[in-house]
Amino acid sequence: MQNKPRVLVAMSGGVDSSLTAALLVRQGYDVIGATMQLWEDNMERFDPNYRGCCSLSAVDDARRVADTLGIPYYVLNFRHMFQETVIDYFIQEYSSGRTPNPCIACNRHLKFSGLLRKALELGAQHVATGHYARIGFDEAAGRYALRKGVDATKDQSYALYHLNQYTLSHFLMPLGDYAKTETRRLAREFGLSVAEKPDSQEICFIPDDDYKRFLEEKAPDALKPGNILDTRGKLVGRHKGLPLYTVGQRKGLGIAAGSPLYVVALDYDKNELIVGSDQDVFSAGLIASDVNYIAFDELTQPLRVTAKIRYSAREAEALVSPLADGDIRVDFSQAQRAVTPGQSVVFYNGDTVVGGGIIQKAIN
Numbered sequence: 001m002q003n004k005p006r007v008l009v010a011m012s013g014g015v016d017s018s019l020t021a022a023l024l025v026r027q028g029y030d031v032i033g034a035t036m037q038l039w040e041d042n043m044e045r046f047d048p049n050y051r052g053c054c055s056l057s058a059v060d061d062a063r064r065v066a067d068t069l070g071i072p073y074y075v076l077n078f079r080h081m082f083q084e085t086v087i088d089y090f091i092q093e094y095s096s097g098r099t100p101n102p103c104i105a106c107n108r109h110l111k112f113s114g115l116l117r118k119a120l121e122l123g124a125q126h127v128a129t130g131h132y133a134r135i136g137f138d139e140a141a142g143r144y145a146l147r148k149g150v151d152a153t154k155d156q157s158y159a160l161y162h163l164n165q166y167t168l169s170h171f172l173m174p175l176g177d178y179a180k181t182e183t184r185r186l187a188r189e190f191g192l193s194v195a196e197k198p199d200s201q202e203i204c205f206i207p208d209d210d211y212k213r214f215l216e217e218k219a220p221d222a223l224k225p226g227n228i229l230d231t232r233g234k235l236v237g238r239h240k241g242l243p244l245y246t247v248g249q250r251k252g253l254g255i256a257a258g259s260p261l262y263v264v265a266l267d268y269d270k271n272e273l274i275v276g277s278d279q280d281v282f283s284a285g286l287i288a289s290d291v292n293y294i295a296f297d298e299l300t301q302p303l304r305v306t307a308k309i310r311y312s313a314r315e316a317e318a319l320v321s322p323l324a325d326g327d328i329r330v331d332f333s334q335a336q337r338a339v340t341p342g343q344s345v346v347f348y349n350g351d352t353v354v355g356g357g358i359i360q361k362a363i364n
Contacts, residue, residue, distance in 0.1 A: 003028050004027065004028045004029040004030065005029065005030065005124070005125035005126060006029070006030040006031075006032065006122075006123055006124040006125060006126075007024055007029045007030070007031055007032075007119075007124055007125070007126040007127065007128050007172060008032050008033075008034055008115070008118075008119035008122060008124040008126070008127050008128070009021040009024065009031055009032070009033050009034070009127075009128045009129075010034060010035075010036070010111055010115055010127060010128070010129045010130075011033045011034060011035050011062040011065065011066070011073070012035065012058055012062065012130070012200075013035065013057070013058025013059060013060070013061035013062040013065075013194065013197075014058070014061075014130065014194060014197060014199065014200060015183060015184060015187050015192070015194050015195060015196075015197055015199075016130030016131075016132075016175055016183060016199075017062075017129065017130035018061075018062070018065040018130075018187065018192050018194050019130065019175065019183050019186055019187045019190065019192065020128050020129065020130045020172075020173075020174055020175060021033055021065065021066070021069055021071065021128075022065075022069055022186075022187070022190040022192060023174045023175075023186075024128055024172070024174065025069050025070075025071065027174075029126075031069070031071045032071060032072045032073070032074065032122065032124065033062060033065070033066040033069075033071050033072070033073040033074070034073070034074045034075070034076050034115070034118075034119075035058065035059050035062050035073075035074075035075050035076070036076055036078040036082075036110060036111075036114075036115060037059075037075050037076060037077045037078060037079055038078055038079060038082040038086075038110075038204065038205070059075055061193065061194050061197065064193050064194075065192055065193065065194060068190075068191060068192060068193070069190075074122075076115070076118055078110055078114055078115075081109065081110060081114050082106070082110060082205075085105055085106075085108075085109035085110065086102050086105045086106050086109070086110070086205070087102075087205055089102070089105050090102045090105075090205075091215065091218055091219045091222075093342050094211075094215055094219070094222065094243035095215075095219050095222035095243060096268055097242045097243070097266040097267070097268030097341075098266075098340075098341045098342030099246045099247070099340045099341070099342040099343055100342050101159075101311075101342070101343055101344060102203055102205075103159055104159050104162070104344055106204075107159055107160060107162070108162045111127070111129060112127075112160075112162070112163060112167045112171065113167075115127055116167065116170055116171075119170075120170075125170070126170055126171065126172050127170060127171055127172070128171070128172040128173070128174065129171065129172075129173055130173075130175055131149075131156045131159075131160065131173045131175065131176070132149030132151055132154040132155055132156045132173075132175055132176055132178075132180075133146060133147065133148065133149050133155065133156050133157040133160055133173050133176045134146070134147040134148070134149060134150075134173060134176035134177065135147075135168050135171060135172070135173055135176070141295075143165055143295075143296075144165055144168035144169055144294075145168075145294065145295065145352055145353075146160060146161075146163055146168060146294050146352070146353040147176070147351045147352050147353065148348075148351040148352075148353075149175070149176040149177075149178075150176065150177055150178070150179065151178065151179040151180055153180070154179070154180045157346075157348075157353050158308055158311050158344070158346045158356075159311065160353070161292060161294070161344065161346045161347075161353055161355055161356030162292050162356070163292075163294060164292065164294070165294075168294070184196070212244050215241075215243050215244070219243070222241065222242075222243050223240065223241030223243060223244065224241055224242075224271055225238055225239060225240055225241060226238070226239055226241075226242070226270075226271035226272055226273065227239070227271075227272050227273070228253070228255065228272070228273045228274075228275055229272055229273070229274055229275070230261075230274070230275055230276060231264060231274060231275075231276040231280055236255055236257070236261075236275065237253065237254060237255040238254075239253075239273040242266045242268060242271065242273060245263050245266060245273055246263060246338075246340060247263050247264065247265065247266070247281065247338045247339070247340045247341075247362075248262060248263060248281050248337060248338030248340070249262065249263040250262050250263075253275065255275070259277065260277075260278065261275040261276065261277070262275060262276065262277070262278055262280070262281050263275055263281075264276040264280045264281055265362075266341075280364075281337055281338050282335040282336065282337050283332075283335060283336055283339040283362035283363055283364050284331065284332060284335050284363050284364065285318075285329060285330050285331040285332055285362075285363035286309070286329075286330050286339045286345060286359050286360075286361065286362050286363055287323075287327055287328070287329055287330075287359075287360045287361050287363065288327060288328050288330060288345050288356075288357035288358055288359050288360060289326070289327045289328075289357055289358055289360050290357055290358045291326065291327070291328050291355060291356070291357035292355050292356060292357065293354065293355035294353050294354065294355050295349065295352065295353070295354045295355065298322075299320065299322045299328065299355075300322060301322070302319050302320065302321040302322075303319070303320050303321075303347075303354070304317070304318070304319055304320075305317075305318055305319075305320055305347040305348060305349060305354055306318065306347070306348045306349075307320070307330060307332070307345055307346065307347050307348070308345070308346050308348070309336055309338075309339055309340070309343060309345050309359065310338075310340070310343050310344075313336075315348060316332050316333065316334060316336055317332070317333040317334070318330050318331060318332045318333065318347070319331045319333075320347055320354075327357075327360070328357060329363075330345060331363075339359060339362035340359060341359050341360055341361055341362070342358065342359065343358075343359050344356050344357065344358055344359065345357060345358075345359050
């Protein structure tokens with residue numbers, strides 16, 4: 001007998017979201033499954049073997065899992081929203097000399113906003129995802145908290161720093177308490193057809209994961225050749241278009257030099273690529289905007305935290321200070337490598353997410 005509220009599970013066709021649905025069915029929730037239709041009509045024709053997140057083949061996998069679990073299943077059209085908030089953003093950021101994070105944009109605008117609205121329309125009280133993170137209510141603080149998943153190798157809390165108290169109150173993430181090895185074992189025990197399916201690694205709207213080709217097709221005007229200068233302003237080469245480079249990059253510069261050179265900065269106003277030594281890539285701090293806090297409503301004084309400047313980065317001790325315009329300044333105890341405008345900086349207190357924002361510039 002089902003004795004818990006209705007929950008809509010965001011099913012991508014992978015093992016994590018499929019197991020999420022299975023666990024919630026076992027826990028007594030009234031579960032419905034849904035996949036967001038994001039792909040272009042020619043996605044499968046472009047690559048018939050593509051099995052990334054939300055592809056047509058992923059829908060087939062998700063539908064089979066729903067049939068196995070005996071739950072209703074829907075495919076919801078989010079193509080227009082995906083185009084505006086993820087693909088257009090991706091192109092615009094790269095065209096502006098910044099490095100975007102499309103997965104964070106998708107989480108923010110589609111899964112944790114658009115999909116929640118649709119779930120409420122369908123009579124669901126919650127949306128569940130297969131993220132490796134934990135949501136809990138802090139009685140002492142009187143607010144919801146977001147914490148890292150117990151599997152440090154799979155923790156996805158970095159990509160969820162934009163959540164607020166409203167969204168946290170409506171979302172479930174049952175996999176946060178499991179290790180990846182456990183999820184595959186459980187998926188086999190549930191008899192799910194996707195138990196051995198590999199994790200998707202590609203950008204979902206670029207099936208071959210070649211973002212350079214994608215930009216050449218979608219934003220050719222952004223790929224304007226220009227000068228490559230060293231940190232002293234000396235001309236050392238020519239670049240093929242700033243969107244094709246990122247801070248910290250070494251390979252593909254096409255420069256013959258006596259010592260390795262790395263991308264230090266992209267000057268979009270002058271269409272110049274700045275290169276230097278590995279040491280030049282390190283920054284003492286950064287400025288970030290579009291800041292969201294989970295642990296409290298507003299930062300009013302400097303706060304010591306640990307911070308990550310990209311998903312794969314290690315946490316570093318830092319001091320976060322509020323600025324007059326709502327932006328923040330982050331000063332690291334030790335200089336960090338390749339602070340990249342457009343990426344997110346996320347703050348932690350132990351395993352709890354304090355908040356985060358979008359990196360605007362590095363402080364050298």
